Amino acid sequence: MLTIYRTDASGHVDEIEDFDKGSWIQLVNPTKDEADQVIEASGIPEDFVYDPLDIEEKPRFEKDDEGLLMIIDVPYVEEDDTGRTYNTIPLGIIVTGRHFITVCSRDLDVLNLFANGKARLFRTNYRSRFVFQILHRVSMTYLRFLRQIDRRMDELEQELQRSMRNQEIFQLMNLQKSLVYFMTSLKANDSVLDRIVKTPSLEKHEEDEELLEDVFVEHRQAMEMASIYNDIISIKMEAFGSIISNNVNFVMKFLASITIVLSIPTMISGIFGMNVQVPWEGQPFGFIMAITMMIGFSGLAFYILWRKRYF
Structure with missing residues (x-):
């Protein structure tokens, strides 16, 4: 799906048809024709669009004459019969002289917040600030999901104290797997954040310094929380294994x-x-x-x- 947005002088987000300067081009699991349209309109290399669509793609930072490519891992949650499953997926952020482009293989709540005009001080033509705002929302999403995992761990612990069933053990294993994914993705995102801060291609204004500081604070907090929760759930799994034995x-x-x-x-x-x-x-x-x-x-x-x- 190809969608183009642009904010007006008041900050209202409008959906437009043309690839105007200062617009935000959003690609969600695009077809080949949609991807080719964006490549032709922006002049970026094909890899910039197709690499983020690979779910196995690792976070990285790449610079080209036509723009910048930043790939970060974004968390998402899925519901199934066994409960909630948390995972991460690559999100490509492309910054050129005329456009701001995001590429992902699935629809993300992080980006829908901007598309629905609910993000504060959001402007599609302020490309550097847009990058920092996305990174900030991604870090907040990690923290929100980590708190959900923590609450679910406590609920499963109480259920296991009443009855030792395989279902609760499997859910704990899924949560532990999710924490491993989060830890791996957060560490990979950390190196991309360092490159973003050091690159002179992204202009940083004084009003963005506080936002960038918040990004680092919440990102590091998410890394610490994921590590702590992973240690806790490992201890719980060992304890429950001993209890069952x-x-x-x-x-x-x-x-x-x-x-x-x-x-x-x-x-x-x-x-x-x-x-x-x-x-x-x-x-x-x-x-x-x-x-x-x-x-x-x-x-x-x-x-x-x-x-x-x-x-």
């Missing part, structure tokens, strides 16, 4: 103890049922004595095993 051992001890207690009456009845002479054979109270022995020895075995905490 301990529960299995307890069940096995309980079943073994029950088997021992129940085998004593069977053994005594087998002895008295042999075709040989046995005590109290033919006596009226012989059956009662056999039953008494079964109950007595079974009770003794139960008491011994109970004292050893096998029950």
Whole structure:
């Protein structure tokens, strides 16, 4: 999908048809014709448009005579039967002398905020500030998703304390995988941020310094939070693994103890049922004595095993 936006003097975002100077060109999973239109109108290399569409593309910074290409990893969330899954996807930001271009293989809430005119002080012709605003929103999205992961970890911990089910374990594994993705993407984005700050091609105004500082603060905070939460969930997974193993051992001890207690009456009845002479054979109270022995020895075995905490 190809969409072109431009802000007016009041900051209102309008959707336009032409590739005007100062416009924002948004490509979301574009067709080849749409990608070729943008390439022809902006004069940028084909790689600038097609590389960000590869979901395996790594964050990087590239400079060309026609403009700058910045690829960063942006977080997103998906809902399925097992719950929420967090992942990251490449977003290409291209800055030329006339246009601001974003390329991604899926629709992102980070960019929809700007397209819907809900971003403060947003102007499509202020290209450097637009870059910093996107980076700021991406960092805030990481932080928001990390808080959601933290809350979900607490909920799963409470559910696992009540009942050890595979479903909660699998959800914890998905959260741990999401944290690994976030940590990898944040580290890769960090190097791109350093290049953005150092490049003279992006003009930085005084009013943008505070915004750029906020980008770094929240980005570093997101990196620290992802690392901390990953350590916490690793500890929880190890603890729950030990608890499950301990529960299995307890069940096995309980079943073994029950088997021992129940085998004593069977053994005594087998002895008295042999075709040989046995005590109290033919006596009226012989059956009662056999039953008494079964109950007595079974009770003794139960008491011994109970004292050893096998029950």
